[in-house]
Amino acid sequence: MRPIYLLLLLLSAISYGQNQLNIPATIETSTIDLTLQEGATQFYSGVSTNTMGANGALLGPTLIMTKGDNVNITVNNQLTDTTTIHWHGMHVAPENDGGPHSIILPGETWNPQFTVMDKAGLNWYHPHLHMQTDRHVSKGIAGLIIVRDAEESGLNLPSTYGVDEFPIVMQTKGFDASGQILVHTELDTSAMVNGTVDAFTDFPAQVIRLRVLNGSSQRVMEFGFSDNRPFSLIGTDGGLLSAPLTNTRYRMAPGQRADILVDLTTSLGQNFQLMSYASELPNAIYGASQPGMGAGATSSLVGYTSNPLNGADYQLLDINVTSPTVGPVLVIPSTLASFTPIAEASANITRSLTFTSAGAMGDLEGPFLINGSSFDMETINYNIPLDNIEIWSITNQTPIAHPFHIHDIQFFILDINGNPPPPELQGYNDVILVPGGMGNIRFIAKFDDFANDTIPFMYHCHMLTHEDMGMMGQFLVTDPSASLEEDNLNVFKLYPNPTNGDNFKIEFSESEEREITVQDGQGRVVKNTSTSLDQFNLDLSGLANGVYTITVIANGNHTSKRIIKQ
Ligand code: C2O
Ligand code: CU
Ligand code: CU
Numbered sequence: 001m002r003p004i005y006l007l008l009l010l011l012s013a014i015s016y017g018q019n020q021l022n023i024p025a026t027i028e029t030s031t032i033d034l035t036l037q038e039g040a041t042q043f044y045s046g047v048s049t050n051t052m053g054a055n056g057a058l059l060g061p062t063l064i065m066t067k068g069d070n071v072n073i074t075v076n077n078q079l080t081d082t083t084t085i086h087w088h089g090m091h092v093a094p095e096n097d098g099g100p101h102s103i104i105l106p107g108e109t110w111n112p113q114f115t116v117m118d119k120a121g122l123n124w125y126h127p128h129l130h131m132q133t134d135r136h137v138s139k140g141i142a143g144l145i146i147v148r149d150a151e152e153s154g155l156n157l158p159s160t161y162g163v164d165e166f167p168i169v170m171q172t173k174g175f176d177a178s179g180q181i182l183v184h185t186e187l188d189t190s191a192m193v194n195g196t197v198d199a200f201t202d203f204p205a206q207v208i209r210l211r212v213l214n215g216s217s218q219r220v221m222e223f224g225f226s227d228n229r230p231f232s233l234i235g236t237d238g239g240l241l242s243a244p245l246t247n248t249r250y251r252m253a254p255g256q257r258a259d260i261l262v263d264l265t266t267s268l269g270q271n272f273q274l275m276s277y278a279s280e281l282p283n284a285i286y287g288a289s290q291p292g293m294g295a296g297a298t299s300s301l302v303g304y305t306s307n308p309l310n311g312a313d314y315q316l317l318d319i320n321v322t323s324p325t326v327g328p329v330l331v332i333p334s335t336l337a338s339f340t341p342i343a344e345a346s347a348n349i350t351r352s353l354t355f356t357s358a359g360a361m362g363d364l365e366g367p368f369l370i371n372g373s374s375f376d377m378e379t380i381n382y383n384i385p386l387d388n389i390e391i392w393s394i395t396n397q398t399p400i401a402h403p404f405h406i407h408d409i410q411f412f413i414l415d416i417n418g419n420p421p422p423p424e425l426q427g428y429n430d431v432i433l434v435p436g437g438m439g440n441i442r443f444i445a446k447f448d449d450f451a452n453d454t455i456p457f458m459y460h461c462h463m464l465t466h467e468d469m470g471m472m473g474q475f476l477v478t479d480p481s482a483s484l485e486e487d488n489l490n491v492f493k494l495y496p497n498p499t500n501g502d503n504f505k506i507e508f509s510e511s512e513e514r515e516i517t518v519q520d521g522q523g524r525v526v527k528n529t530s531t532s533l534d535q536f537n538l539d540l541s542g543l544a545n546g547v548y549t550i551t552v553i554a555n556g557n558h559t560s561k562r563i564i565k566q
Helices: 003-014 133-138 464-468
Strands: 031-044 047-054 062-066 070-077 086-088 113-115 121-126 143-148 165-173 190-193 199-204 207-214 221-225 231-236 239-247 250-252 257-263 271-277 313-322 349-357 368-370 382-385 388-396 402-406 412-416 431-434 439-447 457-461 472-478 492-495 504-508 514-519 525-531 535-538 546-554 557-565
Touching: 121 133, 121 207, 121 257, 133 464, 143 207, 190 313, 221 257, 250 257, 382 388, 388 402, 388 431, 431 439, 457 464, 492 557, 504 546, 514 535, 525 535
Parallel strands: 031 070, 062 143, 165 207, 199 313, 349 388, 382 472
Antiparallel strands: 031 047, 070 113, 086 121, 121 143, 165 190, 207 257, 221 250, 221 271, 231 239, 231 257, 271 313, 349 368, 388 439, 402 431, 402 457, 412 439, 457 472, 492 504, 504 535, 514 525, 514 546, 546 557
């Protein structure tokens, strides 16, 4: 037996007792201070696990915002790692989005400020440093963002956090033999809600609201209740649906959110469980019993055969229904938000994206490519004119489904494998599971409000191992009406980034006399040189690993970019 199984046996023996569901604290003010920190968490009693969190050892507070708020966020990085924080699902300017270019060095703070423009919905925040996203998310940094608006408050939905509205962050994690969290693992054998394994909670006998996130690194979940009681889906990623949809299951890929009402008015005293019915997941989805489909893909995809959660129905939360609160919500409204999906005919362009595998066919972890390329920090994959209405048509030539996510906007799904989306996918979304084996989805979106000539937005697979290994691209939204009186002398590319220091190049659009300085994380100049070439080799091999700022000075103008040496 490998040590990991010994530990699992040990863990299941000592964790037989149940744990009260953790409910993250809230921050409801428009001044928001988040301190990223390292700490220790006992997922299993007696086993201390090193974790990361915001304002605590694990996860982070739930941020409650209202549309129109001007928020002022300070993210203080007290980790020993460089990282970033991204507001997944929120429509903010690229410089506030927290993608891989907005790095926060250890000991530094980052201060995004923006007006909340989103409709009422559930978003979330998590780190997004290139190649380190899974490490920082799996170690524990993630938090919810609840956005409220006037339309929602007119609906009398349960909206008292922790009383009739409950955060449900579903995750799986893997642990090594000493109880430490595994990164880039397929052995994510522990299921948890809000960081609590074997969780139980009380819900009052009235209409309750669950704000659900699948915050897993890779695993798709099939949300449902043990007694098959129906629930009402009222919202998806970026907003409320037009009317509640009553069902007994909802499939959630990593990164996806759901707004769910459960009518417990006649359930006082009952006990039931929130489950993931992974036995019902079709093949070719991470979490199903068979992860792949098509030529060369079988249950033996490398790295997939040994996880007991694959294809199994497993419990996430044990629920006891207790007395109702004062002034409970007792009815589910029959209509919700009003919105008009963007018409297909209004699109300016269709972009085609294709997923392929760069690894051996049959390797679950790829690496996977988008349009034949792996992510490169210095390559802009698309330039999108501000206010463009675009159709993105995504074809998945790999044997497994990938949850595609895009920053900046919410999209409307036009079709999945040529068929109109089911009612639950007709609202606002920013993650869509693209089926494996030549599956295709098309969505439409408008890229409005925010343009920036230098800072891009990301799109990527939300299976974090895939993202970290390069299944990501980036686009600039630029305003063609703004006059581009840019000084070309200061336009430069750096590559590769990250670099090991050898063969690091700076490329300029034209040759000119320029001064180049390199500063370390403390701002000390560690290199100073000049060139009049249009391509220049900068030898960084003597420098310690870390983040450096490269500044180019031409004609008295300074332009800086950051690089990572590792
Ligand atoms: Cu949830 Cu690009 O991220
Ligand atoms: Cu995002
Ligand atoms: Cu993927």
